[in-house]
Amino acid sequence: MQCSKCTILACQENDLKKAPNRCPSVDDQTVFDEARKEYEKPDIRRISQTAAHVEVTGYMKWPRVKELIVFANKMGYKRLGIAFCIGLQAEAKVLTKILEKNNFEVVTGICTIGTLQKKELDIPDEDTFSTAEEVGCNPVGQAYFLNSKETDLNIVVGLCIGHDINFNKHSKAPTTILIVKDRVTTHNPAAVIYSRYYKQKYFEIKE
Numbered sequence: 001m002q003c004s005k006c007t008i009l010a011c012q013e014n015d016l017k018k019a020p021n022r023c024p025s026v027d028d029q030t031v032f033d034e035a036r037k038e039y040e041k042p043d044i045r046r047i048s049q050t051a052a053h054v055e056v057t058g059y060m061k062w063p064r065v066k067e068l069i070v071f072a073n074k075m076g077y078k079r080l081g082i083a084f085c086i087g088l089q090a091e092a093k094v095l096t097k098i099l100e101k102n103n104f105e106v107v108t109g110i111c112t113i114g115t116l117q118k119k120e121l122d123i124p125d126e127d128t129f130s131t132a133e134e135v136g137c138n139p140v141g142q143a144y145f146l147n148s149k150e151t152d153l154n155i156v157v158g159l160c161i162g163h164d165i166n167f168n169k170h171s172k173a174p175t176t177i178l179i180v181k182d183r184v185t186t187h188n189p190a191a192v193i194y195s196r197y198y199k200q201k202y203f204e205i206k207e
């Protein structure tokens, strides 16, 4: 059973006697026993507790930026890092001002930080907009930069797919995504999921 297609949701009701066949909550119990142990770590537990507080307190009232501020305050974070794409520098600037206004120290790193040329990564000319001499994105450099500044929390603003993966993999601080880049949908990838036109056009899914 795929959770995404399940209509029973016995896990949510805390009644696994009603679980469908091949329910992971039943079949993979050892996995979830292991996961439960992870919450014994104070930092993981605190993040979960703070997430619960923000979810309930701001439910249907606070936009994500407000949630981010309340979450970071309650966690006691002082220095926030922003890893942003050059295409969203204006958004990163506004976010920097908002966070500074809320008394955070903000460190920002643009995707082209460190001037990494695409040829250094063996990216061929056909996968560039000009030649492999051009400067590409340096998400590992962004992460290393923010790591060196000992940020308490990093915020991703519009990194490209793949670059976001490499950033998350190398960021020492816990990382949250504020803006997911989608050049076609004004950074709202869920638009494709909500739109029957997109679903039909790209994936031939009809409902």
Ligand code: SF4
Pocket: 001, 002, 003, 004, 006, 007, 008, 009, 010, 011, 012, 019, 020, 022, 023, 024, 025, 026
């Ligand atoms: S864990 Fe089991 S009950 Fe819950 S959504 Fe997945 S399949 Fe359904």
